Amino acid sequence: MASRYPSNTRARDVDRTNTSALLDAAFGDGQINESEHRAMSDLAAEARTLADLEVLVSDLQRPSDAPPDARPPRDTAKHWFPAAVAVAAIVAAVGAFTLVDSDDAQATVTPVAQQVDFDSVEPLVVATPNPVTPEGMKVFLDRYRAKFGDLIVDDLTLYEGGHASLERALPLEPNRMVSYDYRGGFTPSRTPTTRKVDTPVFDLSTLNLDRIGGTVVGAPVSLGVPDGEVSHISFEADEDGPTVSIYVTNEFSESGHMELDPSGAPLSVYPFGR
Known part of the structure; x- marks a missing residue:
């Protein structure tokens, strides 16, 4: 269903709050379950645009006292000139009054704000290896x-730069998928999309991390990549089962990769130069 909002219309805090209130009401009267409520509330809190919020509540029945929807932005071009003239007139009037009144005003002492030495403040660093x-x-x-609450993904890629990207199904909605970015925390990167209900999943709890970590x-x-470093590691599943792929490259774009099963056993190796 097409959104009635332009795709780039930014959401305000009040819009996110109103959407969360609708989700709370829907949970309260049984339209959505607890898992759906938790997942959709997380998406509402992270939503960037009105279209992102609309897709979360478009199929819900709304209570009679529900807050009104945000209005689509209007064309303000024809209104700016009179408003600008009015503002300019007010500024001019205030300026004139200030000039006339300043001759009789007594000098006042402006308090000096206390300076903070930010260099002396110790930064709080949260370790994210x-x-x-x-x-x-x-x-x-x-x-x-x-x-x-689990370790199930459709696919996951960890990057050397310190971030990750992943896709997973919405709770109890196997026909809906959400993409997330990870940079120390998880942020939805777009609104839910259609997903095949029989999409293979990767249960990350089956990983032998000690063995895979040693291989990494x-x-x-x-x-055989000279001065190589691991650039990224992907976790994917298909009809043949789950696969862990480790990719190595160097500054000259010389590269190789290998594939493992979740236990860490090698499936295939593609060294540099072969």
Whole structure:
């Protein structure tokens, strides 16, 4: 269904609050279940545009006291000139009054704001290890489980730059998929999209992290990439089962990759130069 809002119309805090209130009401009268309510509320809190919010509540029945929908933006071009003239007139009047009144005004002392030495403030640093290291993979999985309550994904890619991207089904809605970006926390990267209900999934709880972590550390040597580093690790599933793929490259774009099963056993190896 096409949205009645332009795709780039930004959502306000009040719009997110109103959408959350509608989701609460829908949960209260049984239109959505607890898992749906939790997932959709997270999406509402992170929504960037009015269209993102609309897709979450477009099929809900609304209570009689529901807050009004946000109005689509109007063309303000024809209104700006009179408003600008009025503002200019007010500014001119205030300026004239200030000039006349300043001759009789008594001098006042303006208090000086206390200066803060920001260099002396110790920054708070939250450790987020590189997700393509053994430690980083464990931290990511812990945060993923804490966020979603399980370790199920459609696909996942961890990047050397410290971020990740993933796709997973909405709770109890296997025909809907949400994409997330990870940069220490999980943020929906777009609104839910259609998903095949029989899409294979990867249960990350089946990973032998110790064995896979050791393979990751030795991958540049195993793949024969001079001065290589692991660039990204992908986790995908198809009809043949789940696969972990480790990719190595260097500054000259010389590269190789290998594929493992969740236990860490090698499936195929594609070294550099072969």
